[in-house]
Amino acid sequence: MNTLILTSIEQGLIFSVLAIGVTITFKILDFADMSVEGTFPFGAFLFAKLISGGFSPLISTLLSFTFGTLAGLLTYTLNIKLRIKALLSGILTATMLYTINLRLNGKSNMGLFSYPSIYEGHEPVIVLILIILAVKMLMDAFLKTEVGYLLIATGDNETLVKSLGEDSNKYKLIGLMISNGLVALSGALMAQYQGFAEITMGTGIIVVGIASIIVGDTILRRNKLLKATTRAIMGALIYKFIGALAIDLGLAPTDLKAINAIIVIIFLTYNTFNPLKIKKADEYKVVEEAKC
Amino acid sequence: MLNIINLTKTFNPGTSYELRIFNDFNLHINKGECTGILGANGCGKTTLFNIISGVLRQEKGTVSLNGKIIDNLKENERARFIGRVHQNPSAGVSPSLTILENISLSDKKCQKFTLRKLINKQKIESYREILKTLDLGLENKLNTEVKYLSGGQRQSLSLLMATMNKPELLLLDEHTAALDPKTSRLVMEKTQELIKSYNITTMMISHNVRDAVKYSDRIIMLDKGEIILDVRSGQITEKELLNIYNSRNYGSPLQEAV
Ligand SMILES: Nc1ncnc2c1ncn2[C@@H]1O[C@H](COP(=O)(O)OP(=O)(O)OP(=O)(O)O)[C@@H](O)[C@H]1O
Numbered sequence: 050m051n052t053l054i055l056t057s058i059e060q061g062l063i064f065s066v067l068a069i070g071v072t073i074t075f076k077i078l079d080f081a082d083m084s085v086e087g088t089f090p091f092g093a094f095l096f097a098k099l100i101s102g103g104f105s106p107l108i109s110t111l112l113s114f115t116f117g118t119l120a121g122l123l124t125y126t127l128n129i130k131l132r133i134k135a136l137l138s139g140i141l142t143a144t145m146l147y148t149i150n151l152r153l154n155g156k157s158n159m160g161l162f163s164y165p166s167i168y169e170g171h172e173p174v175i176v177l178i179l180i181i182l183a184v185k186m187l188m189d190a191f192l193k194t195e196v197g198y199l200l201i202a203t204g205d206n207e208t209l210v211k212s213l214g215e216d217s218n219k220y221k222l223i224g225l226m227i228s229n230g231l232v233a234l235s236g237a238l239m240a241q242y243q244g245f246a247e248i249t250m251g252t253g254i255i256v257v258g259i260a261s262i263i264v265g266d267t268i269l270r271r272n273k274l275l276k277a278t279t280r281a282i283m284g285a286l287i288y289k290f291i292g293a294l295a296i297d298l299g300l301a302p303t304d305l306k307a308i309n310a311i312i313v314i315i316f317l318t319y320n321t322f323n324p325l326k327i328k329k330a331d332e333y334k335v336v337e338e339a340k341c
Numbered sequence: 342m343l344n345i346i347n348l349t350k351t352f353n354p355g356t357s358y359e360l361r362i363f364n365d366f367n368l369h370i371n372k373g374e375c376t377g378i379l380g381a382n383g384c385g386k387t388t389l390f391n392i393i394s395g396v397l398r399q400e401k402g403t404v405s406l407n408g409k410i411i412d413n414l415k416e417n418e419r420a421r422f423i424g425r426v427h428q429n430p431s432a433g434v435s436p437s438l439t440i441l442e443n444i445s446l447s448d449k450k451c452q453k454f455t456l457r458k459l460i461n462k463q464k465i466e467s468y469r470e471i472l473k474t475l476d477l478g479l480e481n482k483l484n485t486e487v488k489y490l491s492g493g494q495r496q497s498l499s500l501l502m503a504t505m506n507k508p509e510l511l512l513l514d515e516h517t518a519a520l521d522p523k524t525s526r527l528v529m530e531k532t533q534e535l536i537k538s539y540n541i542t543t544m545m546i547s548h549n550v551r552d553a554v555k556y557s558d559r560i561i562m563l564d565k566g567e568i569i570l571d572v573r574s575g576q577i578t579e580k581e582l583l584n585i586y587n588s589r590n591y592g593s594p595l596q597e598a599v
């Protein structure tokens with residue numbers, strides 16, 4: 050049980066980088082970016098390529114983030130420049146990445162045990178906590194800057210951003226690139242953690258990202274001051290934990306994807322039909338009407 | 342100041358929904374004046390604003406500002422000299438950000454947005470002072486997200502945000518229609534104060550004939566994309582304006598069906 054807890058914390062931490070990335074597109078930009086399914090393994094294969102090419106684990110990991118941002122650039126180009134719908138743009142990017150991932154190392158499964166990793170010589174969980182803290186602090190600081198606020202405003206109301214004299218598309222590009230960079234980083238961290246990069250590791254990964262956001266928002270709803278990044282991290286950890294619990298209770302690891310989807314369905318349904326929430330909205334409406 | 346020459350605009354050209362809203366339309370707006378724009382629902386007032394501010398493109402004609410043709414400028418590039426308050430109260434604010442964050446953003450309007458912190462603690466007091474003049478209590482809600490404000494409160498905030506960088510041309514699209522009578526008067530007075538003290542040329546769409554007479558220097562009335570009345574506001578009374586409204590059979594499809 051103890052190793053199970055540790056493993057799910059470690060994997061939860063890895064997925065929380067993904068969750069922060071998905072938060073930027075789905076939650077902040079209101080952009081349903083499906084390219085994540087390709088970007089996650091892209092990060093893993095990039096890492097495999099770089100580490101086998103002789104780069105250090107740290108440089109390989111950082112470069113995976115950097116090249117990962119290019120996936121966001123591609124989705125942006127398809128969506129904004131070629132006017133393809135957001136959803137389809139992401140799917141097209143993911144499809145292209147599938148081939149790119151296979152081409153990168155010339156195989157669909159690449160073992161990494163013979164190469165060094167950033168976890169080497171340390172407790173993986175400590176390394177991961179440090180990385181997640183760094184990502185979170187950078188993200189939080191960024192969202193407090195002028196550019197960061199324009200990113201939020203772009204997801205909210207593009208008309209306002211334009212009336213401030215800014216091209217809202219620029220902020221979509223920034224958001225998509227950071228998001229995909231983080232997802233690729235998450236993939237690189239996962240590849241090193243599990244010791245291999247594998248072509249199907251992105252399948253259904255978008256559900257993990259969205260699930261983390263939903264779980265974080267649902268469980269931590271009462272705390273208004275909690276930042277979106279904190280919610281994403283907590284959500285990823287809790288979500289991973291529920292999945293681990295299900296396996297510990299006797300479900301097979303092959304059932305995991307279905308469990309993932311079911312967790313999302315349960316939380317979504319809970320949010321929709323939760324009587325407390327409906328009451329709260331009504332209360333607000335009454336208060337507002339009384340004020341007029 | 343603003344010069345619109347031979348403007349032609351058609352919605353959905355070549356389809357069965359084709360609607361020619363302006364045909365060789367001409368309009369000149371004088372510098373420093375407040376021009377009230379009246380006209381029935383659907384006569385093209387908002388469309389005119391959309392063309393001036395670059396949201397929509399005309400198929401013919403030119404729009405120039407201070408002698409410079411602005412047809413090739415994008416919406417966000419025109420924002421440098423055009424401020425606008427939209428008919429929809431939510432169009433001028435970012436709902437998930439707080440009042441303070443919204444105002445801080447608009448304070449940076451058309452400047453360079455950088456990686457510096459947006460909120461400047463030293464400016465909070467001055468924002469509070471500006472908000473106080475609205476008398477809506479918004480100065481005590483600086484950290485409230487704008488989505489929790491009423492439509493009228495949002496609209497008032499939009500007005501402040503649209504005028505903060507003193508635009509050369511201000512487009513007001515029924516900006517007090519969502520407000521209660523008292524707040525509406527207050528916001529109107531505030532509008533007047535802002536445009537007079539900054540000397541902003543203003544176009545003000547309104548369905549309120551009284552406001553139009555009282556607050557504008559010139560009144561024009563549109564019908565089916567044409568100017569059917571163009572007078573100085575001193576030369577016409579509320580009553581006469583209402584009579585023109587009533588005497589005209591505005592050919593909206595709904596009325597025709599009756
Ligand atoms: N984007 C659009 N596509 C097609 N038709 C449009 C579009 N925008 C406006 N119209 C049509 O153009 C006409 C004028 O619309 P507009 O919004 O300019 O009216 P308005 O004078 O502002 O009316 P109101 O007083 O109700 O605000 C309407 O018949 C409307 O249906």
Ligand SMILES: [Mg+2]
Nearest residue numbers: 386387428514
């Ligand atoms: Mg209108």
